[in-house]
Amino acid sequence: QVQLVQSGSELKMPGASVKVSCKASGYTFTNYPMNWVRQAPGQGLEWMGWINTNTGNPTYAQGFTGRCVFSLDTSVNTAYLQISSLKAEDTAVYYCARGGSNGYYRGSDYWGQGTLVAVSS
Amino acid sequence: QSALTQPASVSGSPGQSLTISCTGTSSDVGGYNYVSWYQQHPGKAPKLMIYDVSKRPSGVSNRFSGSKSGNTASLTISGLQAEDEADYYCSSYTSSSISYVFGTGTKVTVL
Numbered sequence: 581q582v583q584l585v586q587s588g589s590e591l592k593m594p595g596a597s598v599k600v601s602c603k604a605s606g607y608t609f610t611n612y613p614m615n616w617v618r619q620a621p622g623q624g625l626e627w628m629g630w631i632n633t634n635t636g637n638p639t640y641a642q643g644f645t646g647r648c649v650f651s652l653d654t655s656v657n658t659a660y661l662q663i664s665s666l667k668a669e670d671t672a673v674y675y676c677a678r679g680g681s682n683g684y685y686r687g688s689d690y691w692g693q694g695t696l697v698a699v700s701s
Numbered sequence: 702q703s704a705l706t707q708p709a710s711v712s713g714s715p716g717q718s719l720t721i722s723c724t725g726t727s728s729d730v731g732g733y734n735y736v737s738w739y740q741q742h743p744g745k746a747p748k749l750m751i752y753d754v755s756k757r758p759s760g761v762s763n764r765f766s767g768s769k770s771g772n773t774a775s776l777t778i779s780g781l782q783a784e785d786e787a788d789y790y791c792s793s794y795t796s797s798s799i800s801y802v803f804g805t806g807t808k809v810t811v812l
Contacts, residue, residue, distance in 0.1 A: 615801075617747075624704070624806040625739070625747065625790050641800050675746060685794035685801045687737040687752025694746055 582606040584676055586692035592699050597664040600695045602676030609657040610634045613679035615688050616650060616661050620672040628674075630684040631659060666699045673697075705730065705791055705804035712810040713781045721807045723774040723791030729802060731772035735794035738767055738776045742787045750789075751776060778809070786811045 587601040602614065616628040629640040631650040638650040649662045659676055673694040680686025706724040713719040723730065723738075730736055736754045739747035749758050751767035754774065764779045774793070778785055791804035 617803075625741075625792075625803040627792070627801045627803055630801075639800070642798055677747075680752070683735070683794075685735050685737075685792075687749050687756075687758070688739075688747075689749045689752075689758055691746040691748075 582678070582690045584678065584690055584692035586674075586676060586695045589696040590698070592666050592697065594666055594668060594699055594701055596666050596699075597662060598666060598697050600661045600663075600674050600676075600697070602659045602661070602692050604657045604659070604678070607678075610654060612681050613684035614650075614652075614659045615677045615679050615684055616648075617675040617677055617688075618672045619675065619694075620669075623672075628661075630679060633659070663697070666697075668699050670697060671699050703802070705793060705802055707789075707791060707804040707807045709805070710808045710810065712812055713778075714812045715781055715783065717781050718777060718779040719781060719809070720778075721776045721789055721791075721809070723776070723793075723804045725772050725774075725793055725795075725802075727772060728797045729772075729793040729795035730769065730774050730791075732796060733794045734769070736767065736769060736774040737792045738765075738774075739790045739792065740785075740787045741790065747790065781811055783811050785809060 615630045618626045628644045631638045651660045676692040677688035678690040738751040741747040754769045755767040
């Protein structure tokens with residue numbers, strides 16, 4: 581069965597970096613794009629961007645360029661989200677979500693369980 | 702890109718039908734048939750309920766249906782059940798910045 585398993589919660593100091601992992605299983609990893617979605621406490625869903633798991637090419641939404649980096653390790657079917665220079669407003673749950681085989685925007689049918697990143701001094 | 706507009710909350714009694722709207726522009730909802738809907742229970746990951754405006758993924762109840770007219774998409778829940786109480790988000794491809802956008806979210810309450 582398809583599963584996306586994310587790494588555990590993180591507590592970071594302002595200015596630090598964090599790397600969230602998303603390990604996929606149960607399907608051919610490179611056949612589906614991977615989206616990243618942020619949800620701040622008590623807020624709605626915010627699309628951060630996606631990565632082409634076949635080519636490794638990332639696309640970032642407005643507001644997520646510069647400090648966010650999407651990457652892959654296809655040898656272990658894992659996608660990564662790295663955020664640098666963390667700020668308090670980066671505190672959120674971060675989700676990876678498998679996009680449609682015919683387009684990252686064609687509905688994300690499987691989601692990771694979410695990773696809480698808390699930024700506080 | 703701006704979020705798609707949804708009502709903050711809607712409510713209904715068990716067995717009733719209710720509809721959630723999702724209003725965008727001709728650059729997103731109105732321009733493409735790539736609207737999806739997600740259900741999210743508290744503390745849980747979102748679940749895909751509808752994609753490509755009106756298609757249901759395998760395993761999703763046929764009580765959920767999607768449609769679109771102009772720049773507004775809609776999710777209808779028929780035969781409302783207590784388990785349908787959750788937050789619902791629409792999303793759409795947008796040619797603005799060639800990306801993707803979520804709606805503001807709607808809290809569904811079953812009375």
